[in-house]
Amino acid sequence: METRNLIDGQWVDAGDGARMPVLDPSDGSLIAHVPACGEAEASRAVNAAARASPSFQAMATSDRIVLLHGISALMAERIDDLAELLTREQGKPILESRGEVEYARSYLDGAAFELERQPRETVVDPELTGKNIVIRPTSLGVAALITPWNFPYAMLTKKLGPAFAMGCPVVVKPSEETPLSTLAFARLCVDAGVPDGFLNVVTGDPLPIASSFFDSPDVRIVSFTGSTATGRALVTASSRRLPRLALELGGHAPFIVLEDADIESAVSGLMVSKFRNGGQTCVSPNRIMIHRSHQSEFVERLADRMGALVAGRGLEPGTTLGPMINDAAVEKIEKHVEDALRHGAELFMGGERVHVDGLASRFYEPTILLDCTSEMLCFNEETFGPVCPIMFFDDVEDAIRIANELPYGLASYVWGSDSVQALGVAERLHTGIVGINDPAPVTCWTPFGGRKQSGWGIEGGAGALDEYAPPKTYSIVDSEGSTGQR
Numbered sequence: 001m002e003t004r005n006l007i008d009g010q011w012v013d014a015g016d017g018a019r020m021p022v023l024d025p026s027d028g029s030l031i032a033h034v035p036a037c038g039e040a041e042a043s044r045a046v047n048a049a050a051r052a053s054p055s056f057q058a059m060a061t062s063d064r065i066v067l068l069h070g071i072s073a074l075m076a077e078r079i080d081d082l083a084e085l086l087t088r089e090q091g092k093p094i095l096e097s098r099g100e101v102e103y104a105r106s107y108l109d110g111a112a113f114e115l116e117r118q119p120r121e122t123v124v125d126p127e128l129t130g131k132n133i134v135i136r137p138t139s140l141g142v143a144a145l146i147t148p149w150n151f152p153y154a155m156l157t158k159k160l161g162p163a164f165a166m167g168c169p170v171v172v173k174p175s176e177e178t179p180l181s182t183l184a185f186a187r188l189c190v191d192a193g194v195p196d197g198f199l200n201v202v203t204g205d206p207l208p209i210a211s212s213f214f215d216s217p218d219v220r221i222v223s224f225t226g227s228t229a230t231g232r233a234l235v236t237a238s239s240r241r242l243p244r245l246a247l248e249l250g251g252h253a254p255f256i257v258l259e260d261a262d263i264e265s266a267v268s269g270l271m272v273s274k275f276r277n278g279g280q281t282c283v284s285p286n287r288i289m290i291h292r293s294h295q296s297e298f299v300e301r302l303a304d305r306m307g308a309l310v311a312g313r314g315l316e317p318g319t320t321l322g323p324m325i326n327d328a329a330v331e332k333i334e335k336h337v338e339d340a341l342r343h344g345a346e347l348f349m350g351g352e353r354v355h356v357d358g359l360a361s362r363f364y365e366p367t368i369l370l371d372c373t374s375e376m377l378c379f380n381e382e383t384f385g386p387v388c389p390i391m392f393f394d395d396v397e398d399a400i401r402i403a404n405e406l407p408y409g410l411a412s413y414v415w416g417s418d419s420v421q422a423l424g425v426a427e428r429l430h431t432g433i434v435g436i437n438d439p440a441p442v443t444c445w446t447p448f449g450g451r452k453q454s455g456w457g458i459e460g461g462a463g464a465l466d467e468y469a470p471p472k473t474y475s476i477v478d479s480e481g482s483t484g485q486r
Contacts, residue, residue: 008048009196037204042212045200049169052197104153110444111161149175166469246457251410254403255285258416272439409451
């Protein structure tokens with residue numbers, strides 16, 4: 001297990017020797033210590049990336065493609081070790097951890113594919129402009145990547161894949177909760193032949209590290225995944241120097257089940273999208289809106305499926321529901337459930353912590369709350385846990401209005417048998433992604449990004465490469481003023 005930071009191809013500790021613990025959320029036991037770095041180490045990492053930037057930009061496109069595929073292939077070879085480490089420090093069931101490794105790989109291969117198929121340049125017809133104009137994507141330079149704890153591999157490769165594709169060396173600041181997965185990935189990259197300085201990892205206090213990113217003139221783009229509140233703070237910090245920002249922020253996804261929906265399909269879809277990582281995802285359905293005609297059938301089928309979930313340590317066979325990431329996460333869930341009950345919601349099932357012998361008190365029962373309203377916290381803030389707050393509607397117009405009334409617009413879901421009607425509802429939802437009878441609408445081949453306060457920029461698809469290499473225009477007239485036209 002690698003526990004040191006990677007700066008300029010060297011594995012190093014914090015300058016003052018300070019270290020911070022990484023705990024197993026299932027029982028609170030110590031897994032390892034990692035360097036508790038700050039501004040000095042972050043500046044060293046940025047300087048190393050800046051020195052590497054010219055050689056990375058000069059690297060042939062074909063070599064960058066080979067590099068991305070090579071990292072992905074080595075991830076496949078080491079999937080068992082990577083998945084086990086992820087489960088230990090993050091808590092999710094081992095099958096989900098393996099799934100995350102595969103999902104993370106897809107963003108490396110996808111970036112390589114997009115790089116291979118995109119034109120190197122675009123020539124504007126001189127008849128239109130009277131000039132010779134060429135447009136080429138041009139690497140921005142050093143990219144600072146700030147990644148979250150809930151999907152440490154996937155959220156990293158979503159950013160690193162397109163950055164590497166376009167010749168941007170990176171400095172990664174992983175979450176304090178899950179740094180070991182990022183360090184394991186960095187070790188893998190070194191073994192895959194990533195040159196010194198192309199990838200640097202700094203663990204530690206997020207405030208001085210992020211401050212260093214925003215103070216350095218060499219950092220040309222900062223990409224962050226996390227809460228909207230932190231995103232706002234980064235926007236403020238960026239005003240000092242105005243680097244490019246890519247922000248994937250909070251969501252509060254509505255899940256709308258129409259009158260003509262197939263209920264078994266809708267329940268199955270909700271189970272997949274809601275209980276992945278115990279509900280600790282930014283695209284998790286948090287506002288479940290069911291047509292009243294399906295009230296009894298939907299709730300009964302959902303309760304049956306939720307009752308079969310098994311809480312426990314993620315490495316144990318049969319576990320389908322891991323712990324929440326920390327004590328504060330469980331306390332937030334409790335706060336949301338208590339608030340809903342105080343405001344008139346009916347507790348249909350769950351509503352308590354799950355006590356698993358020998359493990360920490362970070363497990364929460366799969367919970368159903370009925371007759372929820374827009375005034376409740378669970379309908380206004382991400383719960384990030386295994387809680388299903390349900391509202392019943394008679395008129396789909398009410399469901400659409402409620403779905404759109406929050407300042408978040410990342411993902412949404414619509415279930416219905418009439419595809420024309422379902423698409424019509426989806427088109428009126430103010431989100432960047434809509435799953436229509438699809439519980440997993442996010443892939444490496446499609447753009448991922450939100451509306452309103454759910455972020456800026458794109459991850460995934462061809463547009464992700466543009467974030468790290470925006471177009472540069474060359475308007476060419478020869479020294480005698482001629483455009484060279486014939």
